[in-house]
Amino acid sequence: MFLTEQLFLLLTIACGIEWLEFIVTLMIDILNFVQFLTGFSDLLMGMTVLGISNSFVDLFIDRALAIQGFEILALTGIFAGQMFNFLFGFGVSSLMKFFRSNSTNPLRFNLYSFDAIYRDKDSMLTFNILLASLLSLTFLLVMVFVGKFSFGKTVAYTGFVWYFVVIAVMFTIELTKGSK
Helix, strand or coil: CHHHHHHHHHHHHHHHHHHHHHHHHHHHHHHHHHHHHHCCCHHHHHHHHHHHHHHHHHHHHHHHHHHCCCHHHHHHHHHHHHHHHHHHHHHHHHHHHHHHHCCCCCCCCHHHCHHHHHHCHHHHHHHHHHHHHHHHHHHHHHHHHHCCCCCCHHHHHHHHHHHHHHHHHHHHHHHHCCCC
16 A cells, blocks of 8 residues: 555656646747747846746745744845855856857856947846846845844835836837847
8 A cells, every 4th residue: 555655646746747847838938929929038038027927936935924923034035045046047057058068168158248248238138137136235235234134114115116227227228229
């Protein structure tokens, strides 16, 4: 009986993975369709649709944790989740690119070339995302020290407004810069 339950559990996990693969593929197709209809770049789609959809799960979980009295856990989860996404995602994609290139030379990114930033719309958008992230993190650090390690409504409202300013700048670059 015990072996049957273990096999059923493994079958359930395999079915769950297949369903997840199906749903992810379907969502990617929907994103590609929306991108086809709007004509927006991969960066802008990632920053708006994909970024917002990834963050909504964190929003609901962190809000529920804070309401239940686990504010430190919620606050830590906000920063730790983003740090994990950045470091792990960037690290894995860099390793995959490195192994596919069959080269012993270090990888080159056009992002850090100012010529590429001015010439290429995608490089300009990526640079602006990194700059906006750096500025928002710097603002949060300053506000933490000024506020004696407490966040008030000012930080919340400023973050909300800052997001829409950055999105407006990205849309302006997307719509006025033209293609690559």
